Amino acid sequence: MADTVIVDMLENHIAEITLNRPDSLNTFTLTLASELTAALQQLDGDPAVRVIILKGAGKAFCAGIDVGDFFGKSTLEYRDWIECMETPLITISRMKKPVVAQVHGVAAANGAGLVAACDLAVAADNAKMGLTAINVGLNCVGPVVPVTRSVGRKRAMELLLYGELVKAPAALEMGLINKVVPANDLEMETRRWAAVLADKSPVAVQIAKSAFYAAADLNYDKAFAYMNEAFARLCSSEDAKEGVSAFLEKRRPTWQEK
Known part of the structure; x- marks a missing residue:
């Protein structure tokens, strides 16, 4: 079975984490969440690493949580399940090293929360983001926590209740991301920006x-x-x-x- 998270060491003191479930749009499973948390913590403790880039393999950054194992849980089991999924979002804020999201395709639900939880975010000009769980009878009350701190209460409430995907320029305007770049330049521009940060003290x-x-x-x-x-x-x-x-x-x- 392939690793759900891949870690690569790049030049200029930069490490790269890739969410690696491309056939499932990099949706969170318990395994992916646990591996992502472990990778973040490992790189945070590596003295050779100064900046971490977080991206997704395939067509999307991350389309949220895989609900394939949704059914048949007790309330306590659902709590433990969702806490595991959201641990990476909390971990990023506790780390010493900055984490830069490299966003392409779709970042939905917990994926949008992951973008907001990252310290910085660069998105392709054709990327879309949103808190979409309301559309399947759930909600994104976990991911909305970092989203609110990025975009403010009214914008966050709109995203939470309407569940719409917003295009990258709108996400930039509301403060969910830092930069929008042409899709073909996304990797180059994200690495360039990370290298500028890694060059600082x-x-x-x-x-x-x-x-x-x-x-x-x-x-x-x-x-x-x-x-x-x-x-x-x-x-x-x-x-x-x-x-x-x-x-x-x-x-x-x-x-x-x-």
Whole structure:
């Protein structure tokens, strides 16, 4: 049986995770969810990796959850089932390394939630995204959590209740993704953008990401206090000293910390 998740090491300190159920549009199963979580955690702990790209094999990024084993569960079993499916979405926010979604084809339901859960997202100009589970008598109340934090309450509620797929330009306008590029250039542009990020100080990027998520749920003044503490920790790092020195000396910095 083929792995449902494939991990490749690219140049420029970039790793790539591919959802590998192309015949099923990369829909989530318990196996895929578990393998994806494990791959994310493994790469987060790898000092050679600075940025992770997440993409799908075949025609789609991810069309949600495979409901082939939907029937015959108790309420508690359904809870455990869906918690496993959504663990990767939670894992990304807890990681040190940034994760960039490379979106093509369709990203629906839990797939759209996965796009929103990624720290950044680049989409092909013909890609479509949406919280579509309402159309089969379910809902996307899990995936809507990261979607809401990306697009706001009113937009998220519309996506949740109407279940429509939105085209990439509309997803860009509402803040669900960062960039739209021609479909033929998607892989090249995603890797290029990831390489730009990987070239920055790893410790600065990692502190920025962790502080961003930690402060998101704090009160306004407490968020500033938390960020100031994070900035102070960064200022005491070797990379901060190297970065400022390189700027003043008009040279390229050599990052010290992983």
